[in-house]
Amino acid sequence: MPTAISVGNVRVTALTAGSSHLPPMFYPGWDASAHPELIQDDGTYHIPTGCFLIQGDSFTILLDAGSGPDNLDFPPEMARLAQLSAPPKYLSVGGLLPAALAAAGVTPAEITTVFLTHLHYDHIGWVAPGGTLFFPAAEVVYGAADWDALIAPAPADDQGRVGMEAAKAAGSLRPVDAPTVQIAPGITAHHAPGHTPGHYILKIASEGQEAYLLGDAVQHPLQLTDPGITFLSDADAQRASQTRQKIFTELEGRDVAIGMDHFPGLEFQHITAGTPRSWTTCTGPSRTRTIPRRPGSPGSPGC
Ligand SMILES: [Zn+2]
Numbered sequence: 001m002p003t004a005i006s007v008g009n010v011r012v013t014a015l016t017a018g019s020s021h022l023p024p025m026f027y028p029g030w031d032a033s034a035h036p037e038l039i040q041d042d043g044t045y046h047i048p049t050g051c052f053l054i055q056g057d058s059f060t061i062l063l064d065a066g067s068g069p070d071n072l073d074f075p076p077e078m079a080r081l082a083q084l085s086a087p088p089k090y091l092s093v094g095g096l097l098p099a100a101l102a103a104a105g106v107t108p109a110e111i112t113t114v115f116l117t118h119l120h121y122d123h124i125g126w127v128a129p130g131g132t133l134f135f136p137a138a139e140v141v142y143g144a145a146d147w148d149a150l151i152a153p154a155p156a157d158d159q160g161r162v163g164m165e166a167a168k169a170a171g172s173l174r175p176v177d178a179p180t181v182q183i184a185p186g187i188t189a190h191h192a193p194g195h196t197p198g199h200y201i202l203k204i205a206s207e208g209q210e211a212y213l214l215g216d217a218v219q220h221p222l223q224l225t226d227p228g229i230t231f232l233s234d235a236d237a238q239r240a241s242q243t244r245q246k247i248f249t250e251l252e253g254r255d256v257a258i259g260m261d262h263f264p265g266l267e268f269q270h271i272t273a274g275t276p277r278s279w280t281t282c283t284g285p286s287r288t289r290t291i292p293r294r295p296g297s298p299g300s301p302g303c
Contacts, residue, residue: 003267005257005282008206010186011055012213014259014266015100017066018049020092020122021074023082027220028237029228038264043084049122050261051097052213053104054204059184060106061113062135063202063213064261067094068125068159097126111135115183117215118196119146120233121160123261128166129159140167141183143191143198144175149235150196176200192217192247194240195231201247211257211268217243218260224248225276248277257282 004013021044024032032039040046054061072092079087101108114135116123119142126134147164154161167173181189181200189200195216202213218224219231223244230237251258253273263269268282 003265005211005268006209007204007211007257008186008209009056010204010206010211011053012204012211012257012259012268013053013055013104014268015051015053015097015104016048016266017051017064017097017100017126018092018094018122020047020049020067020262021045021088021090022047023078023084025082026232028230028232029226030220030222035222040088042086042088043082044088047262047264048266049092049094050259050263050266051100052259052261053101053106054187054202054213055106056184056186056206059112059187060110061115061184061187062101062111062138063115064117064123064215065114065126065134066097067092067122068129068163069095070125070159071095092122094125108135109137111138113183114138114140115189115200115202116140116142117201117213117217117261118143118199119150119160119164120196120216121158123215124160124163126163128163128170131162131166133166133170133172138172139174140172141174141176141181141189143196143200144177145193146196146198147175149198192243194234194236194238194243195219196235199243210255211259212247212251213259214247215261217247219262221263221279224271224279252277 023044038045049067051066052063071090074087074091151161151164179191183189186205188203192199192201201217204211223229227241234240251271257268259268269279270282272278
């Protein structure tokens with residue numbers, strides 16, 4: 001069952017498009033030996049490749065488009081560098097988004113907007129796999145700065161580039177570069193650079209309730225309390241850290257549900273106030289929860 005919350009009259013559902021199995025060295029500054037509970041028997045940290053379905057009266061938005069249909073083999077060289085004696089078969093497993101969408105009761109043709117937090121391969125894979133649009137009616141919105149940084153320099157046969165070029169040829173792309181951009185009623189994108197120069201987060205506001213979808217602005221749960229943990233693919237690690245701290249300060253102690261593409265379990269979180277801050281999970285054991293709104297009360301989006 002998908003993890004889902006209601007934010008006013010907007011439904012937000014986490015979808016698993018795949019997973020990645022990363023040696024701890026992907027997170028410079030992380031002392032993984034202090035957290036053996038986060039490391040699997042294959043010596044890697046397993047994270048989901050998440051997307052979020054955002055359904056309102058007049059829109060059906062998909063935030064991020066997974067890693068596409070393919071799996072990526074675990075490179076032997078990486079296993080050697082990370083000193084893994086029994087590495088996983090795959091670095092990245094894809095292929096799961098179509099079934100996740102179907103489980104949520106949505107067809108690709110019903111998606112009105114694909115909003116890409118940034119243009120890394122694990123966020124653009126289903127835009128147009130093999131050059132064929134997967135969401136034929138969707139406008140594809142992304143931060144303009146990421147094209148020159150990530151798509152233009154990629155090899156011509158890079159699958160992410162092939163997909164984005166196909167969407168461009170079809171006239172589906174809408175690059176944005178303003179600090180704040182309206183995506184749909186109550187849905188706004190906010191520039192949050194660092195992980196990539198064109199990275200955006202999405203804020204959802206409806207009937208007094210709020211949720212933030214952070215993409216890869218936050219990559220690891222321990223970044224909440226340890227600002228020294230970065231991610232290997234951060235284009236500007238210092239700026240990414242500054243962006244994270246700004247977001248944490250903005251969200252601390254507020255009744256705002258937070259979703260992140262690679263948060264273990266893809267469950268929605270809330271940040272408590274005080275020192276140290278901590279995550280609290282919004283969703284209950286059933287992993288889906290809708291909070292009925294009391295008359296006259298702004299309520300809380302599941303936190
Ligand atoms: Zn990612």
